[in-house]
Amino acid sequence: MSPFEVEMKFRDANHDDLLQRLGDLGAVPREEVEQEDIYMSHPARDFRETDEAMRLRRDGGENRVTYKGPKLAGPTKTREEVELTFEPGPDALLKMERLFVNLGFRPVATVRKRRLAYDLQFEGRWVQVGIDSVEGLGAYAEVEAIANGPADLAEAQRVVLELARQLGLGSDQVETRSYLRMVLERGGA
Numbered sequence: 001m002s003p004f005e006v007e008m009k010f011r012d013a014n015h016d017d018l019l020q021r022l023g024d025l026g027a028v029p030r031e032e033v034e035q036e037d038i039y040m041s042h043p044a045r046d047f048r049e050t051d052e053a054m055r056l057r058r059d060g061g062e063n064r065v066t067y068k069g070p071k072l073a074g075p076t077k078t079r080e081e082v083e084l085t086f087e088p089g090p091d092a093l094l095k096m097e098r099l100f101v102n103l104g105f106r107p108v109a110t111v112r113k114r115r116l117a118y119d120l121q122f123e124g125r126w127v128q129v130g131i132d133s134v135e136g137l138g139a140y141a142e143v144e145a146i147a148n149g150p151a152d153l154a155e156a157q158r159v160v161l162e163l164a165r166q167l168g169l170g171s172d173q174v175e176t177r178s179y180l181r182m183v184l185e186r187g188g189a
Contacts, residue, residue: 013141027120033060043104
């Protein structure tokens with residue numbers, strides 16, 4: 001069984017306030033990285049209709065290919081996630097994109113952002129908070145936990161909701177759209 005990504009995204013996030021609150025909770029920062037996500041369309045089905053996503057990600061110098069399954073019902077954005085790393089560097093990313101294009105996939109849009117991620121143990125679970133500056137979209141924060149199967153979903157969702165509350169991220173800031181959807185709505189590619 002693949003793990004499930006359980007996350008919430010918040011728009012207009014006050015990054016300075018978040019940094020202070022994360023420090024107070026003992027969160028450990030990772031190195032800030034530039035991420036570039038190339039989203040691909042499937043040759044035989046419409047991911048917009050199936051609510052799936054396929055992306056190639058450059059994360060600093062590392063590269064990953066990620067499949068995200070359809071969203072599940074609930075108070076958070078929850079979906080199966082299958083992610084694999086591949087050879088690092090820009091040439092490897094170009095080769096992987098070419099491989100998918102040769103298989104019939106097509107690039108849909110590219111999302112670029114700077115992310116400062118924090119890891120912390122919260123209520124017995126590892127959680128990551130991403131502080132994002134997204135090109136053309138602005139300041140966001142993501143609170144994410146991994147659920148280890150369907151039986152763990154409710155607890156992972158509860159922890160994400162509680163941590164968001166303690167970080168001062170309000171329900172009026174919740175952004176249910178993906179960065180991809182927002183970029184496409186803005187007419188970007």
